[in-house]
Amino acid sequence: MRALRGWAPHNRSVKMTSIHSTKLAVIGSGLMGSALARAFASVGHDVAVWNRTPGKARAVGGGTVAFENLVEAVTGRSLVVVSLSNYAAWSELVASPAIASALTGTTLVQLTSGSPADARGGLEWARAHGVDYLDAAILAYPAFVATDYATVYYAGSRAVFERHQETLQAIAKNSVYVDEKIGSAATLDCAILEAYYGGSLAVLHAAAMCQAEGLDPKAFFAQKNSFLGLISVTADAAQDMIERNDFTGQQCSLNTHVAAIEHIVRLSTDARISDRFPRELLENYRRALGAGLGEQELPAVFRTLKAVP
Numbered sequence: 108m109r110a111l112r113g114w115a116p117h118n119r120s121v122k123m124t125s126i127h128s129t130k131l132a133v134i135g136s137g138l139m140g141s142a143l144a145r146a147f148a149s150v151g152h153d154v155a156v157w158n159r160t161p162g163k164a165r166a167v168g169g170g171t172v173a174f175e176n177l178v179e180a181v182t183g184r185s186l187v188v189v190s191l192s193n194y195a196a197w198s199e200l201v202a203s204p205a206i207a208s209a210l211t212g213t214t215l216v217q218l219t220s221g222s223p224a225d226a227r228g229g230l231e232w233a234r235a236h237g238v239d240y241l242d243a244a245i246l247a248y249p250a251f252v253a254t255d256y257a258t259v260y261y262a263g264s265r266a267v268f269e270r271h272q273e274t275l276q277a278i279a280k281n282s283v284y285v286d287e288k289i290g291s292a293a294t295l296d297c298a299i300l301e302a303y304y305g306g307s308l309a310v311l312h313a314a315a316m317c318q319a320e321g322l323d324p325k326a327f328f329a330q331k332n333s334f335l336g337l338i339s340v341t342a343d344a345a346q347d348m349i350e351r352n353d354f355t356g357q358q359c360s361l362n363t364h365v366a367a368i369e370h371i372v373r374l375s376t377d378a379r380i381s382d383r384f385p386r387e388l389l390e391n392y393r394r395a396l397g398a399g400l401g402e403q404e405l406p407a408v409f410r411t412l413k414a415v416p
Contacts (some may be wrong), residue, residue, distance in 0.1 A: 140190035145169035172235035223290025244296030354407035
C-alpha cells in the first residue's frame with residue numbers, strides 16, 4: 108500500500124526524538140515520497156529531496172532541502188530512500204554511471220512498489236555497484252506516515268537493517284524486519300493487500316446484495332464484528348492446518364461451504380446484480396471438491412492454490 112490515497116482516520120503522530128542526525132536523501136516527491144521526507148526531517152535528520160520535476164521537490168518543505176541534480180542530492184548521504192512510481196523509473200535513473208557511482212557506499216532503501224522479482228533485481232544491481240540494499244513495503248496511506256497506523260516491512264541484510272533501524276523509525280515506529288530473503292517484504296505486502304482488496308470487494312458486494320433485496324446496507328455493516336470474527340477464526344485455523352498439512356476437522360466441511368456459496372450466487376443472479384465475484388469464489392471452492400477435499404475443513408482449499416514443488 109505504498110502510495111494509496113484517500114480517507115484516513117484521526118492522524119495520531121508518533122512522538123519521536125532523534126538521538127543523532129542522519130544525512131539522507133529521498134528520491135521521489137509524490138504524495139508518499141513527500142510524506143516520508145517530511146517525517147525524517149521532523150525529527151532532525153538532514154534530508155535532501157529530489158524529483159524529476161524540480162518544483163515538486165521544492166514543494167516538499169518541512170525542513171528538507173531540494174536538489175535539481177540527483178548526483179548532488181545523494182552524494183555524501185549514508186541513507187537513500189527511493190519512492191518512485193515503479194521500478195522502471197528507478198532503472199532509468201541508475202542507468203547513468205554518474206548516479207550509480209554516487210550511490211556507491213550508501214545504503215539504499217527501496218520503497219517503490221514492485222514484485223519480489225523486482226526486489227531481487229534491485230539487490231543484484233546494488234551488489235554490482237557496492238551499495239547496501241533493503242527492500243521495503245509501507246502499509247499506510249501517505250497521511251499515515253509517522254503515525255501509529257503506519258507499518259513498514261523490511262527485507263535484506265539484518266545487519267544493514269539494524270544499523271539504520273533507529274533512523275527508519277521516523278517514518279514508522281512499527282518497523283518490521285521480515286527476512287534475509289530480499290523478496291520477502293514485497294511478498295508479505297502483496298499478501299496483505301490481496302486480503303485487503305479481496306475482503307473489501309466481498310464487503311461491497313455483500314452490501315450491494317442487501318440493497319438489491321431491499322435491505323438497508325446499514326443492517327449488514329452493523330454486523331461487521333460478526334464477519335470479521337469469522338475471518339479471524341478461519342485465519343487462525345488455517346495457520347495451524349497449513350503448518351501441520353492436515354485439514355481434517357469436525358466443524359464444517361467444504362461441501363457445506365460450497366452449498367452456502369451457491370445460495371449467494373443465486374441471490375446475486377435473482378437480484379440482477381453482478382454475480383462475477385461469487386461465481387469466482389464458487390469456482391475455486393468447487394475445484395477443491397473436485398480434488399476430493401469435500402469432507403475436509405475450509406482451509407483445505409489451500410491445497411489447490413499452493414505452489415507445486
